[in-house]
Amino acid sequence: MSKAPRAKPVPAAKPRGEERRRALIEAAFASIAEEGFEGLRTRDVAKRAGMNVATLHHYFPTKEALVRAVAIRLAALHSLGRAPAVGRDRSDDLTAVEELRIEFADARYFRVERPDIAAVWTEFALRAARDKGLQPVLARINAAWQADIERILDKGVRDGTFRPDLDPKAGAHVVMATLWSANSLLGIDTPAFERACAELEKWLTAAP
Amino acid sequence: MSKAPRAKPVPAAKPRGEERRRALIEAAFASIAEEGFEGLRTRDVAKRAGMNVATLHHYFPTKEALVRAVAIRLAALHSLGRAPAVGRDRSDDLTAVEELRIEFADARYFRVERPDIAAVWTEFALRAARDKGLQPVLARINAAWQADIERILDKGVRDGTFRPDLDPKAGAHVVMATLWSANSLLGIDTPAFERACAELEKWLTAAP
């Protein structure tokens, strides 16, 4: 407005504190990805985020609280990763097979580009078994994913692309399990994963 | 009986020390199953095995060594669990579908009877990502399992039970992934797991 330049920029949508909060969550996320929960140290996280441990506790009263925040972030990252084409309604103008392949691509993306997300996800999945407070967040991720795949299978059955005797719910489990296996717990390598996806598609589309 | 009193009984096949080693491994196994690696404490393990922490270190110089021993034990338990009918050659007199169903039954067995094995397995699978020394053991378990399933699928294709266009290697991955999903990381419940197995069988047996 005035011609005298303002030293301070227009106050950003993200105030300073929010930025550091985010930095801490990101640092904790990376730490969990690299060292697992076993190796998660508040001091390390703080240093990674460029601040003092006490500052960490200024933003998160307890380590537990930080972990919870990371869980939320994980859920967000997962949604983002599975919907890279923002602004487009995925289900409308695509065939079931196309959508299925997008799922494959998403899994590939996580595997190749963001193995950290997969690692953190697995850590949380394992921890949720003992930390009941974490279960809702994890369950929500799984439920959303499963619903999406189920919808795809259902659509494929309706329009004749997939085998008519397909049970969408059971089939979704098999598909999810296979995609999840990309997260390397079973030590699967990339070409093997690709072949598994192809095989899966073959089974789904084949007429009985 | 004899008048010369023998302080020690006839040395058993298992000497005393071996017994205590085993007790420690078992205790550590149970501890990991219940609390995860995060909650694994040498003192707890020792107490569980009915001895002092120092004694634990007498048998295992380091916590790491104990964990390695548990990994070996895990592999043994897994083989045992998947071959409950000892003394019989599984592959000889059974059809491919029958063998496949045995695999399903094995997974069911782990899920229902020995959830601890599944839990420990998952813990190790996750840890192997960071502990390279653990990878060979885990890889061996997976390789053995995969080979078995691959053989079953291959047999089914040869004798016409399974679809002729089945890729045994890729198919084995899908089957393994589905069975592994029983280990609850995806939060699958028992009926859903059963339906997934049935669906899998349907896909494998159907003619293209």
Place this chain on the structure above:
Amino acid sequence: MSKAPRAKPVPAAKPRGEERRRALIEAAFASIAEEGFEGLRTRDVAKRAGMNVATLHHYFPTKEALVRAVAIRLAALHSLGRAPAVGRDRSDDLTAVEELRIEFADARYFRVERPDIAAVWTEFALRAARDKGLQPVLARINAAWQADIERILDKGVRDGTFRPDLDPKAGAHVVMATLWSANSLLGIDTPAFERACAELEKWLTAAP
């Protein structure tokens, strides 16, 4: 009223800052009464006074300074508590026994109505043993109190109310000790305290 708007109202006798200082002292006083010095936290005091910790440090550069101010306040409260009949000269128109009973009543008042003052007093008395800077304030309280009681005893001796062989200085110590015991460190209960006062009066007034 005037067209030149005054942002600030007419400066009150107590300026704003003095008010907040007082609020902080009051809050610290209450905090010490409830939690003792062990539980005294600057953050709690500030919150209690309705402001930020940093603001506390604006008024009191250090926690120690705040504590000193509370000591001053304690001395003032003690004087007030022992002279509820303001504007009257206590010693003029009262007999020694009447004055003694007022002392008893004062002790009773502190015990029943203001146990917080007694608690804080005790805390400071204890702390003064280690904090030399506190000793003058505490000593002044005691000296004033002792002088008053001594005067009373002396008057009683002179006018024949109290026993003629009474040593006012030594007697004052006994009286003070008994009254101080109301501050519950010895776990004395109210009826016991009353009986002790009565006994004391009996001893003082009896002829040898």
Place this chain on the structure above:
Amino acid sequence: MSKAPRAKPVPAAKPRGEERRRALIEAAFASIAEEGFEGLRTRDVAKRAGMNVATLHHYFPTKEALVRAVAIRLAALHSLGRAPAVGRDRSDDLTAVEELRIEFADARYFRVERPDIAAVWTEFALRAARDKGLQPVLARINAAWQADIERILDKGVRDGTFRPDLDPKAGAHVVMATLWSANSLLGIDTPAFERACAELEKWLTAAP
């Protein structure tokens, strides 16, 4: 038994561990006496006792537990201090006045020789107001003391040494309060304390 001299002495009544426990309690006691509860640091206590903090926790699971042990020790020290003539029954062959003077001497002893005990006692008395678990120990000390003094006064009344109208219970309170005042909270000095004791004796023995 054998003529070959034993390197190790006869195992002492106090095993090694008990010795260190005691050392820790003693160190904590001294620390409280010097710095108060406010300044009580586990590291300092451990260093004072010549060991590591972790060793302290080997003997006392928590700081609280150590404090409790110090309370027990305080009670023992108090009994000991008040009964220096071991092996003699104090009440039998002494007159009431003689016994009263022993009480005075005890108070003098604590004041002069063991001011630390008085300091710690006061610290605990103050802390007991907030730590209910401490109250029984403190109450027991007080009750035992009070009972003893009450007995002395009662005996004096019976044998005519003390004034016949003396109320032993109320009188005991006054005596205890006076003796307790030796613990310097009121800033009394030694000669003043002596005079107060003498005065007290005068009041007790005088005929009404």
Place this chain on the structure above:
DNA sequence: AATGAATGAGGGTTCATTCAT
């Protein structure tokens, strides 16, 4: 072979105080 005792190296959390705004 077995253990009670001992410890160094942290680990999470707290707190009085400072600083930029």
Place this chain on the structure above:
DNA sequence: TATGAATGAACCCTCATTCAT
């Protein structure tokens, strides 16, 4: 004047590991 943010310095407690016996 007032405060949110930031931090160094502890503090209590834990744990794998070592050692003397």
